[in-house]
Amino acid sequence: GNNSMNAKLVLLGDMGTGKSSLVLRFVKGQFLEFQESTIGAAFFSQTLAVSDATVKLEIWDTAGQERYHSLAPMYYRGAAAAIIVYDICRMESFERAKKWVQELQKQGNPNMVTALAGNKCDLADKREVLTEEAQAYAEENGLFFMETSAKAAINVNDIFYEIAKRLPHA
Numbered sequence: 751g752n753n754s755m756n757a758k759l760v761l762l763g764d765m766g767t768g769k770s771s772l773v774l775r776f777v778k779g780q781f782l783e784f785q786e787s788t789i790g791a792a793f794f795s796q797t798l799a800v801s802d803a804t805v806k807l808e809i810w811d812t813a814g815q816e817r818y819h820s821l822a823p824m825y826y827r828g829a830a831a832a833i834i835v836y837d838i839c840r841m842e843s844f845e846r847a848k849k850w851v852q853e854l855q856k857q858g859n860p861n862m863v864t865a866l867a868g869n870k871c872d873l874a875d876k877r878e879v880l881t882e883e884a885q886a887y888a889e890e891n892g893l894f895f896m897e898t899s900a901k902a903a904i905n906v907n908d909i910f911y912e913i914a915k916r917l918p919h920a
């Protein structure tokens with residue numbers, strides 16, 4: 751494509767997995783050790799150059815606390831892309847990520863570009879979720895997978911860029 755486009759992207763995942771931290775790293779190049787838990791959702795935008803196109807990502811960073819679950823459809827409805835985030839140090843957050851995958855498969859836009867992010871990969875000594883297990887799950891479910899670290903700035907730009915590349919017409 752020779753053009754510019756806007757695309758809505760939603761981040762989903764258990765509380766504390768690092769959704770806000772990934773967005774803050776991507777949009778502002780910053781990281782906070784004591785990032786506050788999100789209330790409701792937060793909005794950001796960032797423009798990327800992908801081949802000869804410009805993609806403006808309109809990013810909804812949702813709140814992972816269970817009491818906000820019912821709000822999630824407002825943010826994933828109409829989204830072109832989603833990043834489902836788990837914490838590699840917490841198996842429970844990987845199980846929660848699988849639930850999000852199922853929910854999107856049932857209720858989301860069928861053409862949604864979906865990424866699975868195993869965040870906090872800087873904490874390898876506390877790992878509970880094997881890379882191979884997550885990779886296999888992602889392949890079975892048509893997601894693309896990356897381990898990321900918002901703290902160490904590993905694969906953060908890459909995952910957003912990969913999404914932008916895979917969007918139709920981008």
Ligand code: GTP
Pocket residue numbers: 763764765766767768769770771772782783784785786787788789812813814815869870871872873898899900901902
């Ligand atoms: P909710 O808004 O409650 O859903 O949480 P969240 O998914 O937005 O997580 P948040 O970004 O608030 O991060 C939770 C905690 O994990 C914070 O203390 C962050 O500093 C920390 N954190 C986030 N990403 C990383 C990472 O890549 N590595 C490490 N070591 N800590 C991280």
Ligand code: MG
Pocket residue numbers: 769770771786787788811812813814
């Ligand atoms: Mg948050």
